[in-house]
Structure formats: structure tokens, C-alpha cells
Amino acid sequence: xxxxxxxxxxxxxxxxxxxxxxxxxxxxxxxxxxxxxxxxxxxxxxxxxxxxxxxxxxxxxxxxxxxxxxxxxxxxxxxxxxxxxxxxxxxxxxxxxxxxxxxxxxxxxxxxxxxxxxxxxxxxxxxxxxxxxxxxxxxxxxxxxxxxxxxxxxxxxxxxxxxxxxxxxxxxxxxxxxxxxxxxxxxxxxxxxxxxxxxxxxxxxxxxxxxxxxxxxxxxxxxxxxxxxxxxxxxxxxxxxxxxxxxxxxxxxxxxxxxxxxxxxxxxxxxxxxxxxxxxxxxxxxxxxxxxxxxxxxxxxxxxxxxxxxxxxxxxxxxxxxxxxxxxxxxxxxxxxxxxxxxxxxxxxxxxxxxxxxxxxxxxxx
Amino acid sequence: xxxxxxxxxxxxxxxxxxxxxxxxxxxxxxxxxxxxxxxxxxxxxxxxxxxxxxxxxxxxxxxxxxxxxxxxxxxxxxxxxxxxxxxxxxxxxxxxxxxxxxxxxxxxxxxxxxxxxxxxxxxxxxxxxxxxxxxxxxxxxxxxxxxxxxxxxxxxxxxxxxxxxxxxxxxxxxxxxxxxxxxxxxxxxxxxxxxxxxxxxxxxxxxxxxxxxxxx
Numbered sequence: 001x002x003x004x005x006x007x008x009x010x011x012x013x014x015x016x017x018x019x020x021x022x023x024x025x026x027x028x029x030x031x032x033x034x035x036x037x038x039x040x041x042x043x044x045x046x047x048x049x050x051x052x053x054x055x056x057x058x059x060x061x062x063x064x065x066x067x068x069x070x071x072x073x074x075x076x077x078x079x080x081x082x083x084x085x086x087x088x089x090x091x092x093x094x095x096x097x098x099x100x101x102x103x104x105x106x107x108x109x110x111x112x113x114x115x116x117x118x119x120x121x122x123x124x125x126x127x128x129x130x131x132x133x134x135x136x137x138x139x140x141x142x143x144x145x146x147x148x149x150x151x152x153x154x155x156x157x158x159x160x161x162x163x164x165x166x167x168x169x170x171x172x173x174x175x176x177x178x179x180x181x182x183x184x185x186x187x188x189x190x191x192x193x194x195x196x197x198x199x200x201x202x203x204x205x206x207x208x209x210x211x212x213x214x215x216x217x218x219x220x221x222x223x224x225x226x227x228x229x230x231x232x233x234x235x236x237x238x239x240x241x242x243x244x245x246x247x248x249x250x251x252x253x254x255x256x257x258x259x260x261x262x263x264x265x266x267x268x269x270x271x272x273x274x275x276x277x278x279x280x281x282x283x284x285x286x287x288x289x290x291x292x293x294x295x296x297x298x299x300x301x302x303x304x305x306x307x308x309x310x311x312x313x314x315x316x317x318x319x320x321x322x323x324x325x326x327x328x329x330x331x332x333x334x335x336x337x338x339x340x341x342x343x344x345x346x347x348x349x350x351x352x353x354x355x356x357x358x359x360x361x362x363x364x365x366x
Numbered sequence: 367x368x369x370x371x372x373x374x375x376x377x378x379x380x381x382x383x384x385x386x387x388x389x390x391x392x393x394x395x396x397x398x399x400x401x402x403x404x405x406x407x408x409x410x411x412x413x414x415x416x417x418x419x420x421x422x423x424x425x426x427x428x429x430x431x432x433x434x435x436x437x438x439x440x441x442x443x444x445x446x447x448x449x450x451x452x453x454x455x456x457x458x459x460x461x462x463x464x465x466x467x468x469x470x471x472x473x474x475x476x477x478x479x480x481x482x483x484x485x486x487x488x489x490x491x492x493x494x495x496x497x498x499x500x501x502x503x504x505x506x507x508x509x510x511x512x513x514x515x516x517x518x519x520x521x522x523x524x525x526x527x528x529x530x531x532x533x534x535x536x537x538x539x540x541x542x543x544x545x546x547x548x549x550x551x552x553x554x555x556x557x558x559x560x561x562x563x564x565x566x567x568x569x570x571x572x573x574x575x576x577x578x579x580x581x582x
Contacts, residue, residue, distance in 0.1 A: 047477075050481060052480060052481070071480075071485075072481045077481070078481065079477070081474040081477065081478060085472060085474035085477065087475065087479075087493055087496075089497055098479075099482035099483055102488075
């Protein structure tokens with residue numbers, strides 16, 4: 001159980017800068033996810049933390065102690081790999097016991113610890129099997145057991161679920177979450193799957209091009225993305241974005257958005273002044289924050305659109321509606337009786353809006 | 367025929383030389399192949415190119431310098447001479463083969479070994495080589511057969527003590543008044559047996575190594 005700090009971490013491969021400047025503070029017991037598309041530097045960051053990749057610049061600290069140049073096995077960390085990386089020439093027992101054997105732990109202790117971990121992960125019946133005789137899910141459990149048996153201070157996960165089929169992935173995800181709740185070990189998880197990140201993490205670091213765009217509590221990253229990139233990367237369905245011009249009246253606090261003949265206006269809140277501005281913005285809103293009103297309704301922050309796509313999920317239905325070039329996705333109950341081509345009125349509540357600068361993509365708070 | 371002391375000795379010489387050559391090739395070959403397959407190193411391809419370049423020179427051209435070299439080092443008619451020369455000629459092949467087999471071992475496997483407490487060298491011997499097992503066996507057999515079949519250097523660098531079986535067979539042809547054809551043919555068959563047995567015993571690995579490479 002440890003506090004991990006990354007300070008200005010950078011990594012170059014020749015002329016290519018894979019990681020530019022990553023600074024993160026990972027509190028004790030926390031489950032932190034590095035989230036981003038492939039090639040954003042998340043795995044390289046994890047490898048540097050593990051000691052598998054040399055650091056070009058920056059520092060890594062565990063519990064206040066600098067470990068930047070320590071060998072991987074001296075760091076008290078264990079890693080679960082994407083392809084499990086089980087040793088094919090050993091049986092399950094050999095795989096789990098390998099690290100302990102190298103540490104020259106007495107045989108009886110090894111046996112006890114291997115069996116305890118194996119029974120916790122329900123692989124004790126498989127101990128004598130060869131790796132090639134295991135299913136994907138079993139291999140994943142053995143990989144977890146191999147990490148757990150070392151009783152590490154920090155767990156590292158490098159996209160451990162991406163090779164499993166959808167049903168198994170959901171199950172293993174829950175298992176990892178339960179495991180973390182039991183062990184309470186500091187964990188760093190790398191994934192490109194935002195749903196996985198949201199479900200598992202206490203904190204999420206969203207990465208792009210070798211840099212952390214936003215780092216914060218998972219709900220905060222979801223509710224208050226500081227950049228359009230974060231807003232659109234996290235959340236399913238993707239956040240609706242409308243490009244247009246935003247005008248804020250400094251005195252009344254009233255706000256108006258216009259794009260392609262669409263105009264949406266919000267009244268100001270009395271007693272809460274706003275900063276006057278007129279800027280090009282990307283206006284974002286999540287599907288669950290778009291309210292479908294009765295036809296012909298009018299009010300604060302409403303717009304009319306024509307339904308051009310319905311995505312029924314059973315529990316909810318996603319309605320995509322368009323007005324000119326502006327397109328918005330709304331979530332609604334499945335029995336609303338909305339059909340393709342219907343004209344509907346939607347309301348975008350002002351506090352739920354995400355306003356991003358049209359040029360830089362950074363969040364604006366009017 | 368085996369009661370003929372020279373033939374038995376020649377067989378023994380060939381077994382020793384080929385086995386030592388195989389071991390030397392595997393030790394140095396795996397170290398070199400690992401470096402070329404895994405480590406970030408400038409001019410990697412150039413080094414690989416140079417390693418095969420030595421194979422482009424016909425052995426005939428090298429025979430006399432090699433003889434002089436070995437004489438200067440007082441290594442004529444010794445196992446060391448044969449093993450050094452055979453290894454020098456086989457190593458490029460061994461390195462190329464092992465490099466390809468090592469490249470097929472997932473990097474994560476080695477990372478896992480290093481996380482578990484292996485050094486890079488430890489990970490090579492404890493994880494990489496066993497994981498690339500069939501490939502390594504195929505390479506070893508290849509090196510063994512290469513050394514076993516060699517004739518030219520065996521002929522020039524040996525005189526009495528370490529004459530290999532290949533040279534012995536040809537000696538049977540020329541050294542007698544009338545060549546005893548049946549003796550030559552029988553010795554020839556005898557010379558094939560160890561290799562055939564080796565291939566039959568390791569058949570499973572060789573085929574897997576050559577066809578599939580590394581199977582995870």
C-alpha cells in the first residue's frame with residue numbers, strides 16, 4: 001500500500017517523444033486509470049513506473065522515496081499484462097511460484113502462499129496444468145494470482161482485459177474491482193476503454209500525445225471535463241458537440257448560442273453576474289442531460305429538431321435529432337413513442353452545458 | 367569394423383567436436399541473437415549484415431590462413447581448432463535463426479520475468495530460451511549436423527589425434543592398395559546413424575521449431 005508520485009516524467013525513443021511530461025500523484029489505496037487512445041503514451045508511462053523502460057527525464061517516487069533508477073523487481077510492484085505473459089514452459093504452479101523462487105523464499109512458504117492465492121482466485125484445481133491447456137479466463141486468473149502472490153505494494157495492469165470476449169471482460173472487470181476492494185493495494189490500470197476506466201477507477205488520467213490532459217476523480221472527469229478531448233472521449237454515447245457562437249450578456253447573465261440558423265437562449269440567474277463575452281465555442285451536452293419536452297413546448301434553452309436516428313437499448317432509447325447542421329443525441333425512456341422524422345423540442349439545461357473554446361478546446365466557465 | 371580402432375576414434379572425435387561446437391554456438395549465438403532481437407542498439411542491421419558477410423568468402427580461400435593461424439597458436443590437431451573454426455562458420459546461421467525465434471517470444475514474457483526478479487540475462491536463460499524451446503532445439507540440431515558434416519577444415523587442421531569421421535572415410539578410400547569398398551560404405555552408413563537418431567529423437571521439436579516457430 002503506497003503513495004506513488006510521477007514528476008515530469010518523459011520518454012523519448014530516438015527522435016520520437018512518446019511521453020512528454022507526466023506528473024501524477026497517486027494516493028495510497030487508490031485505483032488510478034491511465035486512459036487514452038493507442039499511441040498516447042499510457043503504456044510507456046506504466047512501463048517506466050514498472051522499471052521496464054528507462055526514464056529519459058523526470059522522477060518516480062514511492063512513499064517519498066525516489067525509485068527512478070531501481071530495477072523492476074526492487075520496486076515492490078507486480079504487473080498483469082495484456083496477453084497474460086504466462087511462462088509457457090511451466091505449469092500453473094510454476095508460474096505463480098516463479099517470483100518467490102527467485103527471492104529464495106523457503107519451499108514450504110512458497111507452497112503455502114501459492115495455494116492460498118490459487119484458492120482465492122479459484123485456480124487451485126489447475127495448479128498442475130500447462131498454460132496451453134487453460135482458457136482465456138483461466139489464464140487471466142493465473143496472471144492475477146502470479147501478481148498477487150508477491151504481495152506487492154503497487155499493482156500495475158496493462159490492458160489486461162482487452163483480449164477477452166465481451167461477456168468474460170465484464171466478469172473479470174468486476175473481479176478486479178472486488179479484488180481491489182479486498183486488498184486495497186494502490187493500483188495503476190492502463191486502458192483505452194473509457195467504460196472500463198469509469199467502472200474501475202477512483203481517479204482517471206486522460207492522456208493524449210504523451211501528456212495528461214486531465215487528472216481527477218472519475219466522476220469529476222466525467223462531469224467537468226476540462227477539455228473537449230476529455231468530454232468527447234469519456235461517456236457513452238459520445239457527448240454531442242455543436243459548433244457556433246456564444247454570446248453572454250454581462251449584466252443580465254443571459255446567454256445565447258447560435259449556429260447555422262439555430263438559436264438557443266438561456267436567461268440569466270438573478271444575482272449571479274456573468275462575464276460578458278462573445279466567442280466561437282464548441283457547446284457540448286451529454287445525452288442524459290438533454291430533456292425531450294412535449295411538442296410545441298417552449299422555454300429556457302430549448303431547440304427544435306427532427307429525429308433522424310433511434311437507438312433502442314431496451315432500458316433506454318437514444319434519439320439523435322438534427323436541425324440543419326446541428327445534431328444532438330438525447331436519452332429517453334423507451335416508451336415515449338417517438339418515431340423517425342418526428343419534430344421534437346429538447347431542452348438543454350444551462351448547468352449541464354459544457355462550453356469549450358472553439359479554437360483551443362479548453363473549458364470556459366462564463 | 368568398429369574393432370578398427372581408427373574408425374571408432376574418428377566417430378568419437380566427431381561426436382565431441384560436433385557437441386562442443388553446438389554448445390559454443392548456442393551460448394554465443396543466443397547472447398548475440400538476444401541483443402539483436404531485443405536491445406536498442408545502433409547499427410543493428412549492419413552488424414547482422416557483417417555476420418553473414420563472413421559466409422560469402424569461400425572456405426577454400428580461408429584454408430591456408432586458417433592453417434597458419436592455428437599453427438601459430440599451436441592448436442593444430444586439437445579439438446579447440448575444429449570447434450573454433452566450425453563455430454565461426456556456423457555462428458552467423460545460428461544467430462539469424464535464434465534471432466527470428468527470439469523475436470517471436472512476446473516482449474511481455476520477458477518483462478514479466480524481469481518484474482519477477484530476473485536480470486536481463488536471467489530472463490534470457492530462464493524464460494526466453496525455454497519459451498523458444500523448439501526453435502532452439504532446431505537450431506542446435508542444425509549446428510550439430512553442420513559440424514558433423516564438415517570435411518575440408520577437418521582434413522587440413524587435423525593429422526592424427528582428432529581426425530573426424532568424414533575425413534576418416536575418405537582416408538579409407540585412398541590409403542589402401544585396393545579400396546575396401548564394403549568397409550567404406552559401412553563406415554559411411556555408420557557416420558549417418560548418430561545424425562539420423564538425433565533427428566528422429568528430436569523430430570517433434572525440430573518440426574515445431576521450423577514450422578511454427580514459437581507457440582504460446
